[in-house]
Amino acid sequence: MGKTIAEKIFDAHLRDEPFPGAKVLNLDRVLCHEITTPVAIADLEVRGKDRVFDPSKIKAVVDHVTPSKDSKTALQAKMLRDWARRHAIKDFFDVGHNGVCHALFPEKGYIRPGFTVIMGDSHTCTHGAFGAFAAGVGTTDLEVGILKGVCAFREPATIRINLNGQLPAQVYAKDAILYVIGQIGVNGATDRVIEFRGPIVESMSMESRMTLCNMAIEAGGTSGICLPDMTTVDYLWPFIQSDYANKEAALADYKKWWSDADAKYEKVLDFDLSRLEPMITYNYKPDCVKPVRELAGAKVDQIYIGTCTNGRIEDLREAAAILKGKQISENVRGIVSPATPKIYQEALKEGIIEIFMAAGFCVTNPTCGACLGMSNGVLAEGEVCASTSNRNFQGRMGKGGMVHLMSPATAAATAITGVITDPRDI
Amino acid sequence: MKKVFGGAALFLDRSDINTDEIIPAKYLTEVTKEALKPYCLEDLKLDGFDPKGEKLKAARVVISRANFGCGSSREHAPWVFEVNDIHTIIAESYARIFRQNMFNGGMLAIELPKADLDRIFALQSAGTVSIAVDLPQQKVMASAGGKSETLHFEISQFDKALVEAGGWVEFADARY
Ligand code: SF4
Numbered sequence: 001m002g003k004t005i006a007e008k009i010f011d012a013h014l015r016d017e018p019f020p021g022a023k024v025l026n027l028d029r030v031l032c033h034e035i036t037t038p039v040a041i042a043d044l045e046v047r048g049k050d051r052v053f054d055p056s057k058i059k060a061v062v063d064h065v066t067p068s069k070d071s072k073t074a075l076q077a078k079m080l081r082d083w084a085r086r087h088a089i090k091d092f093f094d095v096g097h098n099g100v101c102h103a104l105f106p107e108k109g110y111i112r113p114g115f116t117v118i119m120g121d122s123h124t125c126t127h128g129a130f131g132a133f134a135a136g137v138g139t140t141d142l143e144v145g146i147l148k149g150v151c152a153f154r155e156p157a158t159i160r161i162n163l164n165g166q167l168p169a170q171v172y173a174k175d176a177i178l179y180v181i182g183q184i185g186v187n188g189a190t191d192r193v194i195e196f197r198g199p200i201v202e203s204m205s206m207e208s209r210m211t212l213c214n215m216a217i218e219a220g221g222t223s224g225i226c227l228p229d230m231t232t233v234d235y236l237w238p239f240i241q242s243d244y245a246n247k248e249a250a251l252a253d254y255k256k257w258w259s260d261a262d263a264k265y266e267k268v269l270d271f272d273l274s275r276l277e278p279m280i281t282y283n284y285k286p287d288c289v290k291p292v293r294e295l296a297g298a299k300v301d302q303i304y305i306g307t308c309t310n311g312r313i314e315d316l317r318e319a320a321a322i323l324k325g326k327q328i329s330e331n332v333r334g335i336v337s338p339a340t341p342k343i344y345q346e347a348l349k350e351g352i353i354e355i356f357m358a359a360g361f362c363v364t365n366p367t368c369g370a371c372l373g374m375s376n377g378v379l380a381e382g383e384v385c386a387s388t389s390n391r392n393f394q395g396r397m398g399k400g401g402m403v404h405l406m407s408p409a410t411a412a413a414t415a416i417t418g419v420i421t422d423p424r425d426i
Numbered sequence: 427m428k429k430v431f432g433g434a435a436l437f438l439d440r441s442d443i444n445t446d447e448i449i450p451a452k453y454l455t456e457v458t459k460e461a462l463k464p465y466c467l468e469d470l471k472l473d474g475f476d477p478k479g480e481k482l483k484a485a486r487v488v489i490s491r492a493n494f495g496c497g498s499s500r501e502h503a504p505w506v507f508e509v510n511d512i513h514t515i516i517a518e519s520y521a522r523i524f525r526q527n528m529f530n531g532g533m534l535a536i537e538l539p540k541a542d543l544d545r546i547f548a549l550q551s552a553g554t555v556s557i558a559v560d561l562p563q564q565k566v567m568a569s570a571g572g573k574s575e576t577l578h579f580e581i582s583q584f585d586k587a588l589v590e591a592g593g594w595v596e597f598a599d600a601r602y
Contacts, residue, residue: 001523015602016601016602018584018587018601019582019583019584019587020583021582021584022583022584023584024514024602035500036452036454036499036500036501037453038457039457039458039459039501042458047595050598062431065455067592070455072432072456072457073455075457076455076457096599120499120501120525121498121501122497122498124499134501136523137499137523137526138499138500138504138524138526138527139455139501139527140499140501140525140527140530140593140595141526141527141530141594143595144535144594144595144598144599147595147598148598148599148602149601150602152594152598173501185494186443187442187492187496187519188495190493190519190520190521191522192521204458220493220496220521220522224520231590243516280587283443312599336573372451372454372498373450373451373452374451374452374454374455391446391497392602393444393446393447393497394446394447394448394469395446395447395469396446396451399450399452399469
């Protein structure tokens with residue numbers, strides 16, 4: 001019987017099975033940020049176990065609130081900073097070098113096919129785009145990961161989702177994943193890995209695959225996952241070129257992770273997206289999804305473009321193409337946050353930052369910022385935000401605020417008119 | 427650190443209660459569990475529920491529906507229950523990370539089929555519902571005003587071991 005990519009990764013990393021079905025895996029990466037890690041550090045200190053299993057496998061960033069906004073967030077950053085220094089964790093990214101974790105770590109080449117990755121952050125599933133098993137965990141799992149380099153999982157079944165056809169113009173990975181979540185529901189993949197397959201996925205850039213995998217958790221998924229192919233090799237090449245004779249050799253090696261043709265899936269879902277429209281969420285759950293045109297004309301107060309879902313260079317290009325030479329409505333505030341310093345610099349070079357600023361956007365430093373209602377654009381009670389982020393829970397971007405999730409193109413179109421607008425109607 | 431399971435029940439009759447509702451992100455700047463205490467379920471909007479009310483203060487068990495604890499990975503969600511002396515959640519199903527976080531902290535996230543849950547919900551008409559948990563026998567006893575229901579629950583050996591060890595740090599440290 002064949003195996004799925006997730007099963008192959010589990011087999012290759014199995015350290016222990018203390019009870020039937022409970023698999024303890026060796027970890028290749030333990031990723032840390034300043035919100036969930038300081039509590040783990042403090043607990044390790046209290047237990048007299050302030051140690052790390054392998055400083056080269058731990059990567060850390062201050063990203064959620066940065067630069068710190070008050071003494072509490074300053075303390076969180078300081079705890080992470082001091083800890084990274086104390087344990088010689090050299091891949092620690094602080095002010096000036098920091099960016100949103102799920103954009104920054106892949107960009108540094110830290111995530112490779114076949115890896116096991118955990119982080120105290122639910123959107124860790126993003127890294128599955130590289131053919132890794134990447135799961136968000138709580139602080140206790142993170143703590144044990146830091147100390148011992150292991151994490152326990154019930155081996156998840158895999159749901160294979162084939163995205164067939166070809167995405168129409170102005171329709172993007174974000175629209176595709178919103179559509180899928182709308183179809184399977186917020187609970188549709190709980191305790192499952194979602195393996196994204198099909199021609200649409202194969203033709204996607206790594207950035208788009210990350211957008212896709214990023215929102216697997218919004219359907220309850222443990223990890224999204226894509227098979228590593230030449231697009232993956234091309235992306236990783238600067239980091240792996242000394243390991244392989246050429247790109248073909250790298251690809252041949254990565255193919256060992258591919259799901260076998262006779263692998264067993266719990267479910268295989270086929271979606272033909274050739275006629276998909278730009279999608280948007282309404283209400284307070286990410287599976288409340290409909291075509292943008294059905295919500296067209298609804299008033300918004302703020303536009304937020306950025307985050308680990310859609311703050312990458314292709315997202316900024318997509319928005320800038322619509323904003324070029326235009327002004328945003330005087331009824332809205334526009335905020336754009338390039339997800340990493342590298343993305344920011346690329347956007348500067350390409351003239352994208354200029355387009356945003358000329359249109360009337362505020363450009364912030366790379367940070368999670370308003371995505372989780374902590375800084376840089378928190379909503380007032382009763383306000384509505386058109387956002388490229390991934391979560392529309394009540395109060396997510398500020399108490400009493402409402403969030404509509406959408407693609408960068410839809411967000412840009414909405415910025416221009418001040419009301420929800422399909423990018424094809426601009 | 428033996429935890430007490432069972433006691434007065436608080437009913438949250440809705441599916442998909444998310445971690446932002448359990449503990450809003452703005453309190454994630456706290457670096458101690460105790461500091462979270464006053465903010466439990468602060469953003470939950472549900473008929474008949476008041477996050478500042480007596481029912482929550484008295485509660486030792488939360489009873490809810492499907493996909494409880496969905497959303498972010500924040501362990502602050504189980505912690506805010508823990509520091510409010512709620513060490514048991516009973517629901518139809520959980521988001522994976524929340525459920526794991528409960529057991530990792532040595533707490534109980536009990537799953538019951540919908541029909542069994544409905545029987546516990548129905549007891550509310552008889553008065554204040556109290557829950558007793560028998561972990562070795564894997565039984566939940568719910569009682570109110572002279573009526574009671576005894577229900578069996580499934581739990582993996584691993585999850586049981588985590589609760590008995592006091593949590594995953596203790597378990598892993600002893601073993602790896
Ligand atoms: S950008 Fe938003 S969803 Fe992504 S890691 Fe930051 S807070 Fe979480």
